[in-house]
Amino acid sequence: MQHEHSPEFPLAVHDLTVAYQRKPVIWDVDLNIxxxxxxxxxxxxxxxxxxxxxxxxxxxxxxxxxxxxYGEPYRTNRHLVGYxxxxxxxxxxxxxSALDVVAxxxxxxLGWFRPVGKPERTIAMEALEKVGIAHLxxxxxxxxxxxxxxxxxxxxxxxxxxxxxxxxxPFAAVDAATEQxxxxxxxxLRDSGRTCLVVHHDLATVAQYFDWLVLLNLRVVASGPTSxxxxxxxxxxxxxxxxxxxxxxxxxxxxx
Amino acid sequence: MLLLQSYNTRLVVLGTALLGLACGLIGAFLLLRxxxxxxxxxxxxxxxxxxxAFGVMVVAGGTGKNLLGLLFGxxxxxxxxxxxxxxxxxxxxxxxxxxxxFVLSVFFGTGVAILRMVQTLPGAQAAGLESFIYxxxxxxxxxxxxLISVVAILASVTALLLLxxxxxxxFDEAFAASTGWPVLRLDILLLVLVTAVTxxxxxxxxxxxxxxxLIIPAAAARFWTHRLPRMLWLSAGMGALSGWLGxxxxxxxxxxxxxxxxxxxxxxxxxxxxxFGTARGVVPKLLDQAxxxxxxxxxHLLRAAYEILESMGQPVSNQPIPRELLxxxxxxxxxxxxxxxxxxxxxxxxxxxxxxxxxxxxxxxxGFGEASRITRNHRLWELYLITHADxxxxxxxxxxxxVEHILGAEMVRALEAELRPRPVIPxxxxxxxxx
Numbered sequence: 001m002q003h004e005h006s007p008e009f010p011l012a013v014h015d016l017t018v019a020y021q022r023k024p025v026i027w028d029v030d031l032n033i034x035x036x037x038x039x040x041x042x043x044x045x046x047x048x049x050x051x052x053x054x055x056x057x058x059x060x061x062x063x064x065x066x067x068x069x070y071g072e073p074y075r076t077n078r079h080l081v082g083y084x085x086x087x088x089x090x091x092x093x094x095x096x097s098a099l100d101v102v103a104x105x106x107x108x109x110l111g112w113f114r115p116v117g118k119p120e121r122t123i124a125m126e127a128l129e130k131v132g133i134a135h136l137x138x139x140x141x142x143x144x145x146x147x148x149x150x151x152x153x154x155x156x157x158x159x160x161x162x163x164x165x166x167x168x169x170p171f172a173a174v175d176a177a178t179e180q181x182x183x184x185x186x187x188x189l190r191d192s193g194r195t196c197l198v199v200h201h202d203l204a205t206v207a208q209y210f211d212w213l214v215l216l217n218l219r220v221v222a223s224g225p226t227s228x229x230x231x232x233x234x235x236x237x238x239x240x241x242x243x244x245x246x247x248x249x250x251x252x253x254x255x256x
Numbered sequence: 257m258l259l260l261q262s263y264n265t266r267l268v269v270l271g272t273a274l275l276g277l278a279c280g281l282i283g284a285f286l287l288l289r290x291x292x293x294x295x296x297x298x299x300x301x302x303x304x305x306x307x308x309a310f311g312v313m314v315v316a317g318g319t320g321k322n323l324l325g326l327l328f329g330x331x332x333x334x335x336x337x338x339x340x341x342x343x344x345x346x347x348x349x350x351x352x353x354x355x356x357x358f359v360l361s362v363f364f365g366t367g368v369a370i371l372r373m374v375q376t377l378p379g380a381q382a383a384g385l386e387s388f389i390y391x392x393x394x395x396x397x398x399x400x401x402x403l404i405s406v407v408a409i410l411a412s413v414t415a416l417l418l419l420x421x422x423x424x425x426x427f428d429e430a431f432a433a434s435t436g437w438p439v440l441r442l443d444i445l446l447l448v449l450v451t452a453v454t455x456x457x458x459x460x461x462x463x464x465x466x467x468x469x470l471i472i473p474a475a476a477a478r479f480w481t482h483r484l485p486r487m488l489w490l491s492a493g494m495g496a497l498s499g500w501l502g503x504x505x506x507x508x509x510x511x512x513x514x515x516x517x518x519x520x521x522x523x524x525x526x527x528x529x530x531x532f533g534t535a536r537g538v539v540p541k542l543l544d545q546a547x548x549x550x551x552x553x554x555x556h557l558l559r560a561a562y563e564i565l566e567s568m569g570q571p572v573s574n575q576p577i578p579r580e581l582l583x584x585x586x587x588x589x590x591x592x593x594x595x596x597x598x599x600x601x602x603x604x605x606x607x608x609x610x611x612x613x614x615x616x617x618x619x620x621x622x623g624f625g626e627a628s629r630i631t632r633n634h635r636l637w638e639l640y641l642i643t644h645a646d647x648x649x650x651x652x653x654x655x656x657x658x659v660e661h662i663l664g665a666e667m668v669r670a671l672e673a674e675l676r677p678r679p680v681i682p683x684x685x686x687x688x689x690x691x
Contacts, residue, residue, distance in 0.1 A: 057434045075436075083434040090428045094288065095484045104424055108435040113417050140482035160435070 007071020010035050010080075010164040010195040011056065016065035018048070018055045025051045027219045029065070033212065038190045039197045040210035040226075044239050047217040049199045050086070053166050056197075057083055069164060079108070082162030084153050086169050092142045098152045099137040102127050105159030127155035132181055147178030154182060165189065165196040172201065183209055206230060265507045268393045271401040271408075272460050272503035272514070273496045276469060278408035278453045280495025281415050283470035284477065284488050286450055288426040293356040294338060294447075296467040299454050300360040301337020303367025303463060305329035306388050311374035319381050320374070323400055323459070326388070330455045337363045338447065391462030391515030393503050400459060407456040411449045412492070422446060423484060460503065465515035469495060472522040479533025494529075498522040550599060557596045558605065558627035559634055560585045561619055563688050565627075574624040576616040636671050638685050643674065 005012035013031040017024060026048035033039055041049050054060045056067045058074045069077040082105075102124035103116050110120060128134040131151040136144060141152065150170055157165055171179050186196050186209070197214075200206060206213065206226070213229050215221040215238045222229040222237075286295055309329025314320040337359050344355035371385060387395045396404075415422065424432045425442045433439045450470070457466050477490035502518030531539050564581050565572050583593055597617065600606045605623030619627060 054430075059430055059433055078434070078436050081434070083431055085428065085430050089430060091290075094427050095478065095482050095487050096423070096427065097483070100423075100484070101427070104428070104431065107420060107424055108437070110420070112421070115420060156431075166434075 005032060005068060005071075007068070008035065009033055009068075010070055011197065012068045012071070013052075013056065014066050014068075016052075016055060016067060017063045018051050018060060019063045024063070024218070026055070026216070029216075029220050031214065031220060031223055033195060033197065033214075035195055036190055036193050037195055037212040038186055038210050039195065039212040039214060040200045040206055041197060041214045041216055042200055042203065042206055042238070043216035043221075047238075049216055050168055052216065053168055053197070053199060057081065057166060080163040082157035082160040082165040084157045084165065084167040084170055087146065087150055087153060087172065089168075092144075092149060094141065097138050097140055098128065098133065098144065098148075098155075099124050101141060101152050102155045102159050105156040105161075108160075123159050123161075124155070127158040128152075130158055131155045131185065145175070147174040150174050150178060151181070154185065163194055165194060167196060167198045169199050169201065171198075203235070264398065267398065267401045268396050268460075268507060269500055269503045271396070271404040272393060272518075273500040274405050274408040275453065275457050275460060276473070276495035276497070276499025276518070277492045278412045278415075278495075279457065279466075279469040279499075280473035280477075280491040280493070281412050281488055282446075282449050282453055283495070284474040284491040285415065285422050285426060285446055286470055287474040287478075288484075289443075289446065291446075291450075292467070292471050293352055294341065295450055295454065295470050297341050297356045297359045297363075298334045298338050298451060299458075299463045299466045300367075301340075301363035302330035302334040302455060302458060303364055303389070304370050305331065305333025305336075305367075306385070306458075307367055307370030307374050308333070310380070310385060311370070311377060314374065314377045314380045317379075319379075321381065321384070323403065327455050327458070330388075330458060331451060333363065333367075334451055334455060338451075387462070388458045389462050389464060390513040391458070391460055391465060391518075393460050393506055393514045394510055396459055404456050404460065407452050411452050414445075415449060418442070418445070419485075419488075460499075460514055461518055462513065462515035465519050468515075468519040468522055469498070472519070472526050473498065476522070476526040476529035476533075479529040479535060479537050481535050494522065494525050498525060553596050554599060554603070554605070555630050555634070556586060557582075557600055558619075558623065559631050561617070561623075562627040562631040563684070565619075567688075572628070574619050574621070576618040579615050579617055582617055635684055636668060639671055639674065640667070642685060643671075 005014055009032045011031065011033040013029050016026065016029040018026050029052060041052065043049050051060065055062055056074070058067075058078075067074055069080055074081070099121065100116075103120050105127070106116070106120040106123055110116065125134060125137060128137050131154050133144075133148055133151050133155075136148060141149060144152065150172075154167075154170060157167070170182055174182070186198065189196055190211075198210070200209070207230055210226055212224070213226045214223045215229060215234050217238045217240075222234045283295075286292060306326050306329055309326050310320040312329075313322055313325050340363075341352075341355045341359045344350055344358065345352055374380060375385070384392075384395050421437060421442055424437060425439055425446070429439050432442075454463075454466050454470070457469060461469055473494035474487075474491045476494055477487045480490055481487050498518050498521040501521045503514055505521075506512050506514040506517045529537065531537055534540055560582060561577055562572070564577050564585060565575065568575065568577075579593075582588075583590065588596070597606065600623065601608070603623075604620055605626060607618040607620050
């Protein structure tokens with residue numbers, strides 16, 4: 001099947017397959033994500049959600065297919081992209097402060113050899129203020145709680161000042177207050193025309209948080225406005241026989 | 257003793273100190289990149305290269321003692337060793353430590369065998385080759401020192417120029433790659449720097465112990481600070497100090513191998529750092545804990561006293577409290593209470609004991625003031641957490657002493673306003689039982 005991929009889409013994925021050692025992890029993914037949407041990427045464990053994100057960001061080799069950011073390959077348009085990796089992907093014992101980490105979002109614009117200066121620190125401080133932990137700027141990162149660490153990662157992405165944000169499970173193991181703060185921030189980003197793609201686990205909050213959904217299980221089961229694709233039928237196709245999960249989701253659909 | 261007489265010895269010591277500085281700096285990145293094992297494999301894998309280079313030079317008609325030639329061989333086989341390690345790790349399911357153990361022992365074993373073979377070649381003058389294994393500054397000549405110094409300075413300058421890039425690489429490789437930094441090339445460059453200081457350091461420190469020069473100063477520096485720039489300077493300084501002391505002592509007592517002395521010096525610095533390092537040393541941590549315990553104990557004691565006084569009648573006035581009541585009020589053992597009272601007495605929170613009768617406890621005036629302040633703050637905290645439960649508990653520090661500092665004077669006033677028209681010291685929001 002052939003799809004149209006307009007260059008206006010912040011993210012267009014065509015016929016993407018990623019395989020690790022002969023075992024395909026995602027199959028024939030074809031996606032168009034419109035601008036200014038808060039997009040949830042949902043699927044069971046091992047469905048390839050993180051893999052999809054990493055393939056979009058050129059972090060792992062693609063077996064086939066291509067990914068375009070605003071009509072150009074990632075390499076050309078990566079300055080338009082912000083990335084929030086999974087929190088566990090780094091060693092939080094690293095000897096840097098929260099502000100140092102957030103300033104990393106400005107490194108690429110700064111270029112080779114030039115050290116972080118006052119303008120970069122100002123940008124980083126503003127980003128920390130937006131996520132509500134400016135008072136912790138000088139703390140060593142291991143002395144932050146899980147939720148605060150997640151906010152630091154988010155602030156670093158804000159400091160990148162991107163148009164498309166890729167976030168890998170920003171809600172994993174954070175406290176309720178942080179979850180609310182992140183949701184508010186995501187909605188602000190959306191309202192200012194940015195597009196956020198968020199890997200998410202909790203079906204109960206999906207309808208409430210996202211206005212666009214990608215249901216993923218090795219292949220794309222459905223992609224579209226939440227109101228259209230978030231239904232029992234699609235969830236069954238995505239999650240298969242995991243009934244307890246489905247009950248949970250059914251409850252969420254009733255409520256939404 | 258360490259003001260060395262001979263000009264050459266002084267140069268050797270200076271060169272070794274420079275090498276230590278570079279090793280400390282680059283070792284810090286190696287440590288943060290979690291690649292210490294790779295450094296060890298690299299240094300051990302240099303031995304076959306040294307042997308082969310020696311053999312080739314002898315066969316070509318020289319004495320085999322050309323340093324540049326030997327180091328060239330060392331570099332080639334060291335890098336080969338690292339590549340083997342990477343290949344084993346990436347193509348099999350074996351882990352880093354297995355790959356490292358394999359490469360290290362096989363290359364070193366091969367090196368020992370080759371070294372023995374080439375020494376029997378006609379025309380070979382192999383005496384001194386073992387200084388590459390254990391390190392011997394006495395065997396160094398002027399040109400060796402120049403080489404070490406130049407490499408050390410170049411490597412240090414490169415590492416400092418790329419401070420920001422290496423930091424990002426070590427902290428979050430995926431993020432670095434997503435923003436377009438060439439992580440692979442940066443990784444290779446870091447490895448090149450490690451190789452450069454390792455290979456040039458072989459003669460002074462020896463290939464068995466050079467890993468200590470890379471790792472120990474960095475690990476020791478981490479005990480003193482949570483900031484990377486400071487850690488780098490400290491690590492470089494400790495490396496230089498170890499190099500300087502190690503080389504000096506080794507030059508004074510010609511029989512002692514330099515590598516061993518450098519390691520011992522570095523280990524001593526490490527031990528001191530482990531014990532007394534201000535950021536995460538053992539002793540400061542214990543002291544902090546004791547101090548915190550004492551502060552919380554004081555708060556508990558004074559608040560208990562105040563709550564008992566409250567139960568004895570309004571308005572609250574400072575009167576002697578039966579010791580029994582105090583003991584029952586919280587789950588203190590007798591010994592704990594004795595200790596708490598002793599501390600309170602030291603801080604003048606209690607009236608001095610007036611007679612043999614110790615069954616009554618009397619707060620001093622400052623003690624009573626402090627007790628009411630602590631009780632008030634504690635209740636403000638409780639109220640704050642109840643009325644502002646939406647704020648993550650992890651977001652607030654519940655130390656009563658810090659209430660104003662954390663919440664700010666304005667919030668404290670707002671909370672107090674909420675409590676009006678209650679008395680100045682708000683009532684506890686929960687029931688307090690005083691038996």
